Amino acid sequence: MARAKISVIGAGNVGASCAMWAAEKELGDIVLLDIPDKVGVAQGKAIDLACCAPIERFDCNILGTADYADIANSDVVIVTAGIPRKPGMSRDDLIQTNVKIVKSVSEQIKQHAPDSVVIVVSNPLDAMVYTAWKTTGFPTNRILGQAGCLDVARFRTFIAWKIGCSVEDVSALLLGGHGDDMVPLPRYTSVHGVPVSQLLPNEVIEECVKRAMVGGGEIVKLMGTSAYYAPASGSVQMAEAIIKDKKRILPCAAYCNAEYNVGGYFVGVPAILGSGGMEKVITIDLEGDEQKLMDDSVSHVKDLVKVVADLFPELA
Numbered sequence: 001m002a003r004a005k006i007s008v009i010g011a012g013n014v015g016a017s018c019a020m021w022a023a024e025k026e027l028g029d030i031v032l033l034d035i036p037d038k039v040g041v042a043q044g045k046a047i048d049l050a051c052c053a054p055i056e057r058f059d060c061n062i063l064g065t066a067d068y069a070d071i072a073n074s075d076v077v078i079v080t081a082g083i084p085r086k087p088g089m090s091r092d093d094l095i096q097t098n099v100k101i102v103k104s105v106s107e108q109i110k111q112h113a114p115d116s117v118v119i120v121v122s123n124p125l126d127a128m129v130y131t132a133w134k135t136t137g138f139p140t141n142r143i144l145g146q147a148g149c150l151d152v153a154r155f156r157t158f159i160a161w162k163i164g165c166s167v168e169d170v171s172a173l174l175l176g177g178h179g180d181d182m183v184p185l186p187r188y189t190s191v192h193g194v195p196v197s198q199l200l201p202n203e204v205i206e207e208c209v210k211r212a213m214v215g216g217g218e219i220v221k222l223m224g225t226s227a228y229y230a231p232a233s234g235s236v237q238m239a240e241a242i243i244k245d246k247k248r249i250l251p252c253a254a255y256c257n258a259e260y261n262v263g264g265y266f267v268g269v270p271a272i273l274g275s276g277g278m279e280k281v282i283t284i285d286l287e288g289d290e291q292k293l294m295d296d297s298v299s300h301v302k303d304l305v306k307v308v309a310d311l312f313p314e315l316a
């Protein structure tokens with residue numbers, strides 16, 4: 001059986017970390033692509049990573065390149081091209097620069113990997129997923145955004161720290177856009193089946209919710225640039241579900257129309273991921289404030305998409 005192929009666009013912090021997690025999981029052959037000016041970086045990181053193989057024990061080819069012809073026949077393309085945040089910036093501040101980058105990358109994906117499933121990581125996430133969708137013209141099941149896997153992983157980590165239990169036993173859910181108005185759902189959070197509300201007081205859960213919502217900003221402030229290990233880990237978790245046709249239910253930016261009354265945008269929802277890409281959006285009941293928080297988050301995503309459409313009317 002032929003190996004799967006994963007191409008990662010952007011060989012920076014997130015892209016190189018994606019390549020690393022994908023190699024470590026032995027998901028398939030990997031292409032790490034950057035702009036011609038940075039082809040040396042892509043090639044150097046590819047060789048560096050390939051030399052981990054004897055120690056970490058994976059068999060796959062890792063190619064660094066600036067030539068889009070090399071992404072041909074990719075099963076999954078992960079888009080990390082774009083600028084990251086600096087302290088004091090929101091993800092939305094990146095839109096003017098990153099929409100141009102993601103548009104040009106998507107044109108190349110359309111040409112060279114027309115059958116791939118695309119996972120976008122560049123920010124502002126929900127608007128960049130929309131940009132990739134409109135530019136490639138791919139069916140909505142083959143366009144996804146990574147945000148929820150990361151945001152939920154952060155939430156699960158903070159909950160586990162508070163309880164003093166294994167992160168593996170914490171299961172959580174989160175909806176909405178990948179902004180500071182994302183919607184973590186403590187009501188759907190459990191620890192080995194036990195509702196988290198039985199294990200932690202409300203104010204501590206709320207503290208974890210808040211920290212997850214601004215978790216990216218906390219790291220930007222400390223490092224001077226945005227996080228990369230966990231965003232990459234979340235992206236590769238999605239790629240693995242697709243490549244292995246695992247039918248995992250993962251939170252990701254997926255196309256929703258009637259679902260959650262979204263009306264034709266990509267927002268964070270739980271979805272089944274398998275060889276068909278995004279195979280089904282899972283809808284859950286929302287109570288009390290939850291639908292309102294979701295509506296607010298979706299309306300923020302719509303505002304960002306409007307910025308994209310104003311810049312590039314052909315993407316409207």
Ligand code: APR
Pocket residue numbers: 009010011012013014015033034035038080081082083084085094098101104105121122123124225226227228231
């Ligand atoms: N094609 C390919 N690569 C590109 C292009 C392009 N058109 N434009 C920029 N890049 C590359 C840059 O050369 C750089 O190597 O994208 C890479 C981005 O890497 P970093 O600057 O290290 O940024 P990173 O931390 O990886 O974040 C990338 O992911 O999580 C998001 O908010 C983050 O939007 C940011 C993106």
